[in-house]
Amino acid sequence: MAKAGPDVSGENQGGFASDGSSIWGFSHMHDSGTGGSPSLGNFPIFPQAGCPNDDINACNYTQWERLIPRVNGTASARPGYFAITLESQIHAEMTVTNRTALYRFTFPEIPTTSNTTLSPLILVELSDLPQTRSDGNITVDINNGRITGSGRFMPSFGIGTYKSYFCADFDGAELKDAGVFANSRAGRTKSLKVASEGIENSPSERPAGGWVQFKKPDKNNQIQVRVGMSFISEAQACSNAEKEIPNNDFDAVVDAAAQAWKDKFSVITVEAGGVSEVLLTTFWSGVYRSMISPQDYTGENPLWQSDEPYYDSFYCIWDSFRSIHPLITLLDPHSQTLMVRSLLDIYKHEGYLPDCRMSFCKGFTQGGSNADIVIVDAYLKNITESIDWTVAYEALVRDAEVEAPNWDVEGRGGLESWKNLGYIPTENLDLLGVGTETRSISRTVEYAYNDFVIATLAQALGHTDDYAKYLTRSGNWHNMFNPDTRSLLVNGTDTGFTGFLQPRYMNGTWGTQDPIFCSPLLDFTACYLNPSGGETYEGPVWLYTFFAPADMATLVGVLGGRAAFLARLDWLHDSGILYMGDEQAFLTVFLYHYAGRPARSAQRLHGYIPALFNDTVNGIPGNDDSGAMGSFVALAMLGVFPNAGQDVYFITPPFFEAVAIRNGQTGKTATIRNVNFDPSGVNVFVQSATLDGRPYTRNWLQHSFFLEGGTLELTLGPSESKWGTREEDVPPSLGPFGRANETGTGGGDTVARRWGMPKFDMPFRGSW
Template sequence: MAKAVADVYGDNQGGFTSDGAPIQGFSHMHDSGTGGATSLGNFPIFPQAGCPNNDINACNYTSWSRQTPRINGTVEARPGFFAITLESQIRAEMTVTNHTALYRFTFPQVPTTANTTLSPHILLELEDLPQTRQDAGITIDPKTGRITGWGLFGPSFGIGTYKSYVCADFFGAKLKDSGIFMNSRAKSGMTKYRAPSEKTQKAAKRPAGGYVQFEKPETDNQIVVRVGLSFISEAQACSNAEKEIPSPDVSSINSVAAAAEKVWREKLDVIDVVPGGASDVLLRSFWSGVYRSMISPQDYTGENPLWKSDEPYYDSYYCIWDSFRSIHPLITLLDPHSQTLMVRGLLDVYRHEGKLPDCRMSFCKGFTQGGSNADIVLVDAYLKNISAGIDWDLAYEALISDAEIEPPNWDVEGRGGLESWKSLGYIPTENLDTLGVGTETRSISRTVEYAYNDFVIAIFARDHVQDTAAYNKYLGRSGNWKNMFKADQTSFINGTDTGFVGFLQPKYMNGTWGFQDPIYCSPLMEFTGCYLNPSGGETYEGPVWLYTFFAPGDMKSLIQTLGGADSFVKRLDFFHDSGMCYIGDEQAFLKVFLYHYAGRPAKSAERAHYYIPSQFNDTVGGIPGNDDSGAMGSFEALTMMGIFPNAGQDVYFITPPFFESISIKNGQTGKTATIRNINYDSSFKNIYIQSATLNGKPYSKNWLQHNFFLDGGLLELRLGANESSWGTRPEDLPPSLGPFGNGTTAEKRKCTW
C-alpha cells in the first residue's frame, strides 16, 4: 500500500517525473501511470534546513512556495528505494513496508538560504496530489512531535469520497518547536486544527497542516521520518507503523530497503533470462516492464473501511479495461498466488456491492470504459488453474449479473443498453435506455466488447457449470459484433481511398446506419475525439479501423468477413504502416499478434520488433502512452518473452523471445517452463521460426496453452532470417468459433477448440 516518492509540480500522476520539474513534497501512497487525474499523494511532507532569522513564518508552507529544483544526476531509483538531492542540499532517501513509509533526510551543515542556521523544519500538509481535500483534521503531540491526521478526499477517475489517515513520527534530533500552518502562515504551540469543510466553507481548499522543528541532528545531520498509513483510523496508522518499523534510527533505512529489495527479488526471480548478447537497452526495458506490472493492483487487505470480510481486498484497478489484456495474464504467469487473491477480492466486491468493478480506486467506483471486463479476468483465471479458495459458483453468478442485469448507473459498473443488446443484438447510437443511465457514446466499441464478454461467459458456462443452454445463448450473443459491420463502408485518408471496404459503423435503433469516419480518433484525425465524455465518438480511444479487428473469440469469422486471410493481412499491415495504430493505448496490443489467426505468425514477430525497441525502450520517452498501472510494462514484458496472451482464452501466441532463452518457474507447481531460441542473434536478423519442438517432439502450432507453464517443459524455436511455413496451416492456428451458420446456436457455429 505504501509507495513513497518525491512529488513534482505539474504532471505528477505517479508523483515523480524525469522532466526536471521542481519537487513540492514527498508523499507515501501513489498510483502508477494512471490515465485519468492524479491520484493519492495524501499528506505530503517537506523538509527545510531551517527558517530564515529563526522565524517560523519565513519558512515556506504552500506547495507553490516550497517547490525546490532537484540537482541533476542525483536521483537513485531501484525497486524498494528512491533518493534525490534538492538544490537546498537536502538529501532525501525513502523506502517502504506494506503500510509505512520511511524517510531519511540529510541536511547541510550550513543551510543554503541566507540568514538561516541549521534547525530542521519538516511540515505535513493536509492535502493530496489532485487537491481534492474536502475535510481534514490534524493533531500534534508537543512532547514527541508525533503528527496524526485524517482527510476526506476524492478519487481520480470515479465517483464518491474516501477517508485516509496518517501517523508521522520523527527520530534523530531533539524537538524544538511544533505548530499548525494555514496558507503561508504558522502558529507555534498550536496542537489541533480542523480544516474547514468544503461543504460549509470554500476555504477548505487553502493549504493547511502541521510542522515540527528540531535542534541540530545528533548524527550526520540526519533525521528519520516514519509515516504510518491507514484507511481505517489514525490509531491503525500508528499501529501499522509501530508494528512494521519499530524504533527506527538513522541507519534503519538501510535494513528496511534491503528487506523491500529482498521481496522484489523473490517476485522477479521466477524469471531467468539468458541474454545471448541482447543489449542492455532491451534488458532494462524488459525488467522495468515486469517491475511496473507488479505495482498495481494494490493489496489493501485489512484496510477496507466499507465492510468486514475474511477475504482479500485489492484496490487501484486502473482500469480493468486496460489491465485484462496483459497485466492480469502476466501476474497469472509470474505470481499466481497474488492473482488468486485478486480474483477473490473482485468476487468480494461483487458479494458486498452487487457488481464486479471495471475500474476501482481508493474504495470508490471508477468509470467503465467499455464492457464488463472483470468477466474476462475471472474466466482467464479459471482457464489457467487459478483456483485456491475461489468460489466459482459465485463467479458465475457475477458473470450472469453483468450479462443480464443493468445497474442504475452503468457509468461505474456493469453494462448499459441491455434491452437493446438483447432485442437488437447491438448497442445503438442514441439508444433509448429505460433501465439505467450512463454516458451514451461508444456504441461501436461497447458492442464489440459486450460480444467478447459474452464469449468468455459462454466458455465458463460450458466448462464450469456444463450449462448447454447458457453456452448456446452467450455464444450466440458473442457474434453480435457483426451486426454493426457495414459491408460497403469505405475509408479515405486525405481524400485518397485506402482500397479497403467494410467497417464497423454506428447504427440506430431503427436499423439505419450512421457514420463515423473510420480513421476518426486515430493519430491521423482528431486523435483525442473519442475520450470518455458525453460528446465522444462511437468508439473509445481509437478509430473504427482498430475496433473492426476486435473479435478475439471469433477471429475465423472476422477474417472471412474481411475478405479472407490475404486480404486480412493486407488490411492489418495497412493499419500498422499508415500511422493509424497508436501502440500507447491498450486495445492496440492484440493487433500486433492477430497475424497468427491468418497463418502468418512471422508477421507478428515483425510487428513485435517494430514496436520494441522503437516505442518501448529505456529512455525517458520509452513508454509510448501512460503506463496505466503497468499495462505498457506488461505488454512489453510478454512480447519480449514471446508468449502474448489472448486474454479470456487459454491461448498464448508464440513469437521468438527477444533473448536466447527465458524460463519461468510456476508458483503453483514449482515446475519450470523454458523457451529457447536456436540460431538466436542479437541483431535480430533471425526473427522467424523455422521449426519448433516441445519437449523434444515436433511442434507446429503457433500457440501454446497454459499447461505448458503449469507442467513445465522446453519449447525450442529454430530461427532463421526468412519467413517459413511453420505455424501456417489451418490446423496450426489458434482456436476460433468459426464461421456463422444459419443460426446462432453452438451446434450451428462449430467451435474448433
C-alpha cells in the same frame, strides 16, 4: 499500499516525473502510470534546513511557496529505494514496507538560505496530489513530535470520496518546537480541524497542516521520518508503522524491500545471449511496473468486514485484462488468486464487479464489463484456490442481464437493446439506467466478447442453456459491420478498403463515423469518456473492426479472406493510424497468427521494440496505465502473448536466447529456447519447433505448458518459413477455418471442432 516518492508541479499523475518540474513534497501512496487527474499523494511532508532568522513564519508552508527545483542528475531509483537532492542541498532518500514509508533527510552543514541556523523544520500538509481534500484534522504531540491526522478526498477517475489517515514519527534530533499552520502562517497550537467551504465534500484549496522543528541532528545531519498509513483510523496508521518498522533502521528496510522484489523476479530466468542493456532494462522494467498494481489493501477496508482479501487501484480493468492480469497469472498466481477473490468480494458487497476501482470508490467504466474476462481467464488457467465459482458465475450473469442504475461506474448499459436488437444503438433509448451514451461500436464489440467468456464458464459449469445463449450473443459484433463503408484519408485518397464497423440506430439504419476518426490521422483525442465522445473509445473504427478475439476466423472471412485480411492488417500497422500507447493496439500485433502468418507478428514486435518501448524517458509510448505498457513489453519479450479470456498464448521468439518461468503453483519450470539466436535481431523467424523433443507445429500454446513445465525449442532463421501457417496450426476460433475461412461461412459444427464444445446451431442476428 505504501509507495513513497516526491511530488512535482508538472506531470504528476504518479507524483514524480522526469520533466524537470519542481518538487513540493514527498508523499506516501501513489498510483503508477495513470492518465487524467493525479491520484493519492495524501499528506505530503516537506523538509527545510531552517527558517531565516530562526523565525518559524519565515519558513515556507504553502505549496507554491515551498516549490523547489531538484538538482539535475541526482535522482536515483531501484526497486524499494528512491533518492534525490533538492536545490536546498537537502538529500532525500525513501523506502517502504507494506503500509509505511520511511524517509531519510540529510541536511547541509550550512543551510543555503541567508541568516539561517541548522534547525530543520519538517511539515505535513493535509492535502493530496489533485487537491481534493474537503475536511481533515491534524494533531501534534509536543512531547515526542508525533503528528497524526486524517482527511477526506476524492478519487482520480471515479465517484464518491474516501478517508485516509496517517501517523508520522521523527528520529535523529531533539525536538525544538512544534505546531500547526494554516494558509501561509504557522502557530504553536497543537491541533487543527479544517472543513469544506460551505458545500459538503467540496475541495478546499486552503493550505493546512502541522510542523515540527528540531535542534541540530545528532548524527550525519540526518533526520528520519516514518509515516504509517491507514484507511481505518489514526491508531491503525500508528500501529502499522510500529509493527512494520519498529527501529527505524533505514538500510535494513531498503534491503528487505529489495529482497521482496528479488523474490518476485526470481521466478524468471533469462539467458540474455548477448542482447543489449537497452533490451534487458526494458524487459525487467516492464516486469517491475506490472507488479505495482493492483494494490493489496487487505485489512484496510473501511466499507465492510470480510475475511476475504481486498485489492484496490484497479486502473482500469479495461486496460489491465489484456496483459497485466495474464502476466501476474504466469509470474505470481497466488497474488492473482487473491485479486480474483477480492473482485468477487466487491461484487458480494456492492452488487456488481468493478471495471475500474480506486481508493474504495467506483471508477468509470470505459467499455465492457471486463472483470468477466479476468475471472474466466483465471478459471482457464488454474487460478482456483478458495474461489467460489458459483458466486463468480452469478456475478458474470448479473453483468450480462441486470442493467446497473448508473452504468457509468459498474455493469453494462443498454441491455434491453443488446438483448432485443443484438447491438448497442447510437442514440439509444435506455430507460433502465443512466450512463454516457457514446461508444456504441466499442461497447458492442466488448459486450460481445464479455458474453463469449460467460459462455465459456457456463459450459464448464454445466449451464447448457446459458452457454448457448451467451455464445450466440457473442456474435453480436456482426450486427455493426457495414460491408459498404469505405475508408478515405483526409485528403480524399481512398485507402482501398471497404467494410467496417459503423454506428447503427435503433431502427436498424446505419449512421456514420469516419473509419480514421479518433486516430493520429484525424482528431486523435476526440473519443474520450465524455458526453460528446464518438462511437468508439480512444481509437478509430479501423482499430475496433479488428476486435473479435473469440471469432477471428469469421472476421478473416468477413474481411475478404486471408490475403485481404493481411493487407488490411498491414495497412493498420504501416499507415500511422495505430497508436501503440493505448491497450487496444496490443492484440493487433498478434492477429497475423490467425491468418497463418506468425512470422509477421514477430516482425511487427521487433518494429515496436525497442523503437517505442525502451529505456529512455520517452520509452513508454503512452501512459503506463498501472503497468499495462510494462506487461505488454514483458510478455512480448518472453515470447508468449495471451488472448486474455482464452487458453491461448501466441508464440513469437523471445527477445533473448532463452527464458524460463517457474510456476508458483506446481513448482515446474517452462523454458523457451531459441536455436540460432541472433542478438542483433536478424534471426526472428521460427523455422521449426519442438516441445519436449517432439515436433510442434501450432503457433500457439496453452497454459498447461506453464503448469506442467517443459521445453519449447524454436529454431530461428532470417526469413519466413512454413512453420505455424497451416489451417490446423492457427489458434482456436469460434468461426470457420480452412476453406470456409475464405468465404466467411460456418456454423455450430465448426465451433465444436475448434473449441471442443458441444455442437449447436448459432443463429446470429442480422446479416453481414
